Amino acid sequence: MSADVSQEKITLGTITMAHGSGGKAMEELIRTVFVEAFNSNHDNPQLASLEDQARFDLAALQQQGNRLAFTTDSYVVDPLFFPGGDIGKLAVTGTVNDLAMGGAKPLYLSCGFIIEEGLPIDTLKKVVRSMQQTAVEAGVSIVTGDTKVVHKGSCDKLFINTAGVGVIAEGVNISAHNAQAGDAIIINGYLGDHGAAIVDARGDLALQNTIESDCQPLNDLVQAMLAVCPDIHCLRDATRGGLATVLNEFAQASNCSMQVDETKLPIRDEVRGMCEILGLDPLYLANEGKLVAVVPAAAAEKLIAVMQNHRAGRHSTIIGQVKALSKPVSKPSVLMTTGFGSQRIVDRLVGEQLPRIC
Amino acid sequence: MKYVDEFRDPDTARKLVQQIQRLTDSIMAKRAEAGYTMPLQLMEFCGGHTHTIFRYGIEQLLPDTIELVHGPGCPVCVLPRGRVDDAVALASRPEVIFTTFGDAMRVPGSQKSLLQAKADGADIRMVYSPLDALKLAKENPEREVIFFALGFETTMPSTALTLLQAERQGITNFSLFCNHITTVPTIDAILGDPDMILDGFLAPGHVSMVIGEEPFQFVAKEFHKPLVITGFEPLDILQSLTMVLLQINEGRTEVENQYKRVVQKQGNSPGQQAIETVFEIRDFFELRGLGSVDHSGVRIRDAYARYDAERKFPLSLTGGGITVTDPAGCQCGDVLKGLIRPWQCTQFGEQCTPQTPMGALMVSSEGACAAYYQYSDVQELKLKRSHQKESVSA
Amino acid sequence: MCLGIPGQIVSISDADNSMAMVDVSGVQREVNIMCIVEPNTNAQDYIGEWVLVHVGFAMSHLDEEEAQRTLALLQELGEFQEELDAMKEQEPQQAGESQ
Numbered sequence: 026m027s028a029d030v031s032q033e034k035i036t037l038g039t040i041t042m043a044h045g046s047g048g049k050a051m052e053e054l055i056r057t058v059f060v061e062a063f064n065s066n067h068d069n070p071q072l073a074s075l076e077d078q079a080r081f082d083l084a085a086l087q088q089q090g091n092r093l094a095f096t097t098d099s100y101v102v103d104p105l106f107f108p109g110g111d112i113g114k115l116a117v118t119g120t121v122n123d124l125a126m127g128g129a130k131p132l133y134l135s136c137g138f139i140i141e142e143g144l145p146i147d148t149l150k151k152v153v154r155s156m157q158q159t160a161v162e163a164g165v166s167i168v169t170g171d172t173k174v175v176h177k178g179s180c181d182k183l184f185i186n187t188a189g190v191g192v193i194a195e196g197v198n199i200s201a202h203n204a205q206a207g208d209a210i211i212i213n214g215y216l217g218d219h220g221a222a223i224v225d226a227r228g229d230l231a232l233q234n235t236i237e238s239d240c241q242p243l244n245d246l247v248q249a250m251l252a253v254c255p256d257i258h259c260l261r262d263a264t265r266g267g268l269a270t271v272l273n274e275f276a277q278a279s280n281c282s283m284q285v286d287e288t289k290l291p292i293r294d295e296v297r298g299m300c301e302i303l304g305l306d307p308l309y310l311a312n313e314g315k316l317v318a319v320v321p322a323a324a325a326e327k328l329i330a331v332m333q334n335h336r337a338g339r340h341s342t343i344i345g346q347v348k349a350l351s352k353p354v355s356k357p358s359v360l361m362t363t364g365f366g367s368q369r370i371v372d373r374l375v376g377e378q379l380p381r382i383c
Numbered sequence: 384m385k386y387v388d389e390f391r392d393p394d395t396a397r398k399l400v401q402q403i404q405r406l407t408d409s410i411m412a413k414r415a416e417a418g419y420t421m422p423l424q425l426m427e428f429c430g431g432h433t434h435t436i437f438r439y440g441i442e443q444l445l446p447d448t449i450e451l452v453h454g455p456g457c458p459v460c461v462l463p464r465g466r467v468d469d470a471v472a473l474a475s476r477p478e479v480i481f482t483t484f485g486d487a488m489r490v491p492g493s494q495k496s497l498l499q500a501k502a503d504g505a506d507i508r509m510v511y512s513p514l515d516a517l518k519l520a521k522e523n524p525e526r527e528v529i530f531f532a533l534g535f536e537t538t539m540p541s542t543a544l545t546l547l548q549a550e551r552q553g554i555t556n557f558s559l560f561c562n563h564i565t566t567v568p569t570i571d572a573i574l575g576d577p578d579m580i581l582d583g584f585l586a587p588g589h590v591s592m593v594i595g596e597e598p599f600q601f602v603a604k605e606f607h608k609p610l611v612i613t614g615f616e617p618l619d620i621l622q623s624l625t626m627v628l629l630q631i632n633e634g635r636t637e638v639e640n641q642y643k644r645v646v647q648k649q650g651n652s653p654g655q656q657a658i659e660t661v662f663e664i665r666d667f668f669e670l671r672g673l674g675s676v677d678h679s680g681v682r683i684r685d686a687y688a689r690y691d692a693e694r695k696f697p698l699s700l701t702g703g704g705i706t707v708t709d710p711a712g713c714q715c716g717d718v719l720k721g722l723i724r725p726w727q728c729t730q731f732g733e734q735c736t737p738q739t740p741m742g743a744l745m746v747s748s749e750g751a752c753a754a755y756y757q758y759s760d761v762q763e764l765k766l767k768r769s770h771q772k773e774s775v776s777a
Numbered sequence: 778m779c780l781g782i783p784g785q786i787v788s789i790s791d792a793d794n795s796m797a798m799v800d801v802s803g804v805q806r807e808v809n810i811m812c813i814v815e816p817n818t819n820a821q822d823y824i825g826e827w828v829l830v831h832v833g834f835a836m837s838h839l840d841e842e843e844a845q846r847t848l849a850l851l852q853e854l855g856e857f858q859e860e861l862d863a864m865k866e867q868e869p870q871q872a873g874e875s876q
């Protein structure tokens with residue numbers, strides 16, 4: 026991003042209720058913070074026109090595919106800045122990834138900011154610049170937005186909502202219902218980095234380490250995968266609830282058994298260490314840049330080769346296989362062969378994972 | 384040596400399992416001669432062992448003639464409802480920052496859990512160590528920081544030493560809500576039950592690390608049951624099972640120590656001293672699922688009364704002796720004694736699930752019922768239960 | 778009950794309060810080592826030692842010799858089992874011959 030130095034001139038201070046009043050203060054905030062960042066390359070005509078809505082040429086969209094994908098997500102992460110990312114980066118990657126998991130090419134994002142009065146404008150600027158930088162990286166434009174300021178205590182510093190649209194190319198048909206017996210299960214790298222980084226960044230537990238969030242856009246990786254294997258069966262990013270939750274969703278939707286091998290799961294030593302200390306299970310830790318793919322076995326090796334060549338998939342690996350339901354576990358479920366040679370069911374989590382002493 | 388991976392080797396496990404099979408065959412053959420065919424009932428007392436057993440699928444590696452009985456050794460699970468109510472009352476006071484280990488947050492009281500109290504506005508913080516709670520007290524001199532002290536002897540030295548440190552540093556806005564419980568009276572209560580049918584014990588390794596081997600001698604001497612102090616990796620469990628079976632096969636009843644890399648015969652004396660200095664035995668304490676057990680809890684000595692939340696805020700509390708009974712239909716006590724398996728409880732998977740725990744054993748992931756729920760096919764287990772009922776009524 | 782994990786003391790962070798940094802797979806946490814420091818020894822001498830940590834307190838040394846002994850014992854049990862298996866394999870043969 027070409028953040029030009031003149032930007033620094035805007036009044037540094039804190040957000041007040043005036044910034045949400047619709048008056049001059051708000052207009053100035055929009056111009057000097059949001060438009061300045063999101064149109065920093067002067068290539069965002071939809072936003073620059075400052076209409077109440079962004080407008081698109083349908084014909085241009087139609088050239089890229091035959092279906093529109095549309096999604097939304099809200100971001101309330103605490104703390105706002107954490108090792109490897111911040112709420113702004115997360116707000117863009119999260120929505121971009123949700124689109125990408127349907128095989129869509131993400132194009133446009135909206136953003137809604139709910140700001141607690143008293144937030145330093147400098148903090149907001151940092152977040153907004155990070156959003157723009159991530160948007161550039163992911164090849165999407167942030168084309169419309171909204172700002173609300175709420176009284177102290179009505180929200181925690183800053184909440185962001187983003188919605189996004191993308192286009193799905195003809196012939197791509199990815200769904201959690203599509204897993205078939207024999208399919209290979211693939212992951213694009215280390216598990217649990219984001220969850221571990223957040224646990225740590227909250228600081229209550231006073232653990233020192235160098236774990237960084239894996240927060241990254243996955244749309245380019247998915248396009249590379251589709252190029253060699255248009256027939257990807259299932260695709261989901263393993264965010265809240267981690268790998269275990271996604272696999273359970275696939276098993277349920279496709280009525281099959283997802284069988285993974287514990288020794289194949291890529292988990293960093295440090296993440297493992299943190300899990301040992303706190304009694305957490307890395308299978309349930311959140312990720313923000315990890316996708317789980319179920320693909321025809323014949324295409325698996327080819328896909329792994331392509332993925333490992335991609336920045337977002339260096340440590341891609343096959344972690345298991347889809348099996349038809351059979352005794353002794355005849356309900357859709359996730360079965361893990363432990364490093365110890367036995368098998369156990371990996372169920373969904375009941376509530377939030379809490380550190381344990383016993 | 385990393386002290387972890389070495390004790391998770393699948394090849395060694397396979398061989399140990401064969402050994403266990405051979406020993407059980409031999410024991411069962413002898414028993415059959417005596418006209419006695421009941422499977423061997425071996426109890427792992429400690430919730431940490433239960434966790435390892437489920438996490439590594441150890442039960443399914445064992446012969447059918449061994450049944451593992453998952454004991455009450457999860458201090459979070461056996462926390463009685465009245466005490467949780469007290470904790471919620473303390474936490475809800477405006478001046479209080481209530482600090483707790485994470486897994487105690489979900490335990491239901493008769494009204495609500497700490498997690499719900501937090502949602503209702505109580506200032507409740509999760510900490511990793513009692514020292515973190517003390518640090519909060521230092522940082523917030525205008526607030527009262529209470530630490531929810533719970534756990535068996537393993538955890539007692541940590542809270543005792545934290546209290547002593549508070550005293551040394553002259554910190555006065557810090558107190559403990561003491562719910563520590565003791566292992567020996569609890570095991571004694573289980574063994575003393577006339578319905579008891581256990582054949583041997585895996586004893587808690589980390590409790591032993593503090594109190595040593597000696598306090599467990601009564602199990603071998605008075606109750607004539609084999610007992611092996613056990614570590615927490617899967618090979619530790621298998622090796623200890625082998626050691627218990629060897630004792631049974633040879634007709635010995637002894638206290639043996641499988642976990643010598645951590646547990647010294649005499650335990651940890653600075654830890655024992657800290658316990659002795661700060662705590663004294665209560666006449667009785669309630670354990671959820673087992674009811675009131677004599678001498679099973681400790682309280683803070685008079686000399687440290689100013690660090691005792693129960694005495695600092697007496698009005699709000701039920702006093703630790705008043706029992707809030709468990710819901711009707713809960714069969715935790717029978718499960719704890721090994722009389723029924725968790726899935727044989729009629730509430731299992733029906734009224735009682737991890738989302739809506741009725742009994743103690745469904746509360747923490749260490750609890751036997753919660754572990755069965757999480758790690759097995761609940762539908763299958765329910766089917767099995769109804770088949771059993773049919774065959775009983777037929 | 779009582780989650781305890783092995784870690785290695787890497788430095789002494791506050792000798793007066795017996796606090797040390799302990800490393801578990803690259804994650805470090807400040808831990809109280811009062812219970813494992815012998816009288817008349819210096820906290821510094823414990824750097825490099827493996828300890829068992831429970832709720833922020835080191836509660837025991839890890840004894841490498843004992844750990845090796847346990848592993849050796851496990852190995853022996855395994856080998857003993859292999860011998861048994863070898864014997865078993867011979868048995869049916871003998872049975873066959875006697876028929």
Ligand code: SF4
Binds near residue numbers: 718
């Ligand atoms: S299923 Fe619930 S009520 Fe029944 S024994 Fe287990 S915890 Fe108690």
